Amino acid sequence: MNRVGLATIAREWGRLGCIGFGGPPAHIALLRDLCVHRRKWLSEKEFEDGIAVTNLLPGPASTQLAILCAWRLRGAGGALVGGFCFIVPGLVLILALAALFLSAHPPLWVLGAAAGAGAAVPAVAAHAAWGLIPGSWKRVGAGRSARIRWCGYVLVGAVAAAVTGPWLVVVLVVAGLVEVAVRVPSGRAQAVLPVLALPAAVGGLPAVAWVAAKVGALSYGGGFVIIPMMQHDAVTTYGWMTDAQFLDAVALGQITPGPVVQTVAVVGYAAAGLGGGLLAAFVAFAPSFAMIILGGPRLERLRDNAKAQAFLTGAGAAAIGAIAGTTLPLTAALHTPWQYGLLAAAALWLLALRRGVVTALVGAGVIGALITLAG
Template sequence: MTRVPVAIIAREWLRIGCVGFGGPPAHIALLRDLCVRRREWVDEREFEDSIAVTNLLPGPASTQLAILCAWRLGGVPGALVGGACFILPGLVLILALAALLLSTAAPAWVLGAAAGAGAAVPAVAAHAAATLVRGSLRQVGPVLSARVRWAAYLLVGGVAAAVTGPWLVLVLVAAGLVEVSVRAPLGRRSAVPLVLALPAVGGGLGAVAWVAAKVGALSYGGGFVIIPMMRQDAVHTYGWLSDERFLDAVALGQITPGPVVQTVAVVGYAAAGLGGGLLAALVAFAPSFAFVLVGGPRLDRLRANATAKAFLTGAGAAAIGAIGGSTLPLALSLHRPWQFVVLGAAAVWLLLLRRGVVSALVVSSVAGALITLG
């Protein structure tokens, strides 16, 4: 195994954190280019194994991949430094934008740009769900019974995102447990902790930490599944954000570099200022570091764990359904007639023309700013 100085890990992972626009596909491509092609620190097989392992873990997979690659190259110090450098650029930027957007004296063009980008968010959610459906269905295999179960989990997750509110996480975990039970030999049981599936209670920083913990520890199926998970707590349970401002927060998470999970920092900022934003980010990303630092060499064995694969099949399918199901309440959150025009244009751009998410959000935000100023 190649050992790399921590200073080099810090420099390279900071660069990726600064230019990593576009979500997990972009992050994976940047890490592959650095670690496999240019520096030849790891071989292609080892990198693919790392992708497979992090996809089996709950939480932001591309962040865990960045931490795991840094751990392979620099041990625990490398993992801590590399993960922090990957996360911090986007976190600093999203908190700065949150401070501007949520201030009492935000300029009209800023609010208009946010409204435009927020209008495109339901289309972004639909695009994310469609992309995940295409990728996951290939992994399910041709067996009819497996595909029927997968479709059922997908449907249940979609309905849950639209109507169940705080119980969405419980639905995701239940779907995973059902699939484990179906595949497990008779007489064997598997247990998965459910405590984080309960609705948040209380208020203040404790509530911020609780919401962030659910995001960081139980976000199966990609970063976008945090959107329906957070909306109930941030908008309805605590009222930290209005529906409109929540859409803006999601848009900020998409147009800034780094993982989409950083959206939780905007929620934390709305709840308790800068301290709340930093706390939310710390709690949300802590499980990703813990999985790598505690799991270490045992993570490679996770790929062959039938229970883990079964649980992810059920929970992941339900999560994809939840992403798709969230498009309806997100679209109903729009209030201005012109936003529905922007939403339609973004849907065509993403779903029919299959163009990029960042470009859709940027064009939508420019349109919103021009409409507001006009």
């Protein structure tokens, strides 16, 4: 383990937290440039192993990679400092924006910008799902039956995201366990209790913590996987937000630096103010810190664990379908004709022209603000 000063880790990881726009691909590129190319703290193989391991864990993978890299440089202290400095800049920004967007009387241009950026969110979800397909398809292998199962997992995940809300978690777990049973018939796939799929029986801060726990522990395949479940809890079960406000929250999670999972902080803010936002962020990210710090060297063994690989193949394919299926409830939340026009433009920008997510959301927000002011 390299011994790098905590002050250095705080400075470098904090810088990444400030400039980490663009989601996991951008975060991975920034971490690679820092740890492998510029500072040479880690070898290319060590870094690739880190990517492989964190992709096998539930939760925000790029954040876990940032924590893991810092852990390799300075142990538990490095993991805590690096992860904290990576997360906090985006968290501060997203909570400040939440206070503006969710205020009792936000300016007219703010409402327009929120409606515009929210209109682009379904296209962003479709773009995220499309980007995950090549890696997941490669993991399946060449067998015809395996590929048929993969298509089935994707289809079931899409249907679950579109119609079942909180029970999406059960679908992801079952898809993973089915693939374990098929690929590792000699091993017994341990049943995973789907209790996290159930809504909490109480409201207030305990409910905020419950929703955040599900987000932090079950976001296989990227932050968009937990969008249907979070939307059901925030809008339908507890009534903390409207559909339009939830779209705003997802957009804020995309345009701010850091992990998309920070969307849950906006939900927490809507439920219980600043304390709710901070609690939601703490609970959502705590599992990532725990898995890296407590797992330590044992995490490397996951790469060669047949059950872990099989589970991720099934659950990952269902997650892709879930992300794609998310586009339906997100599109249904749009409420004005011009938003559908912006959605079509965003889809063209992202899927046909292959341009960036941040530019799509910011551009849609600017257009939305101008349309609202002109009207």
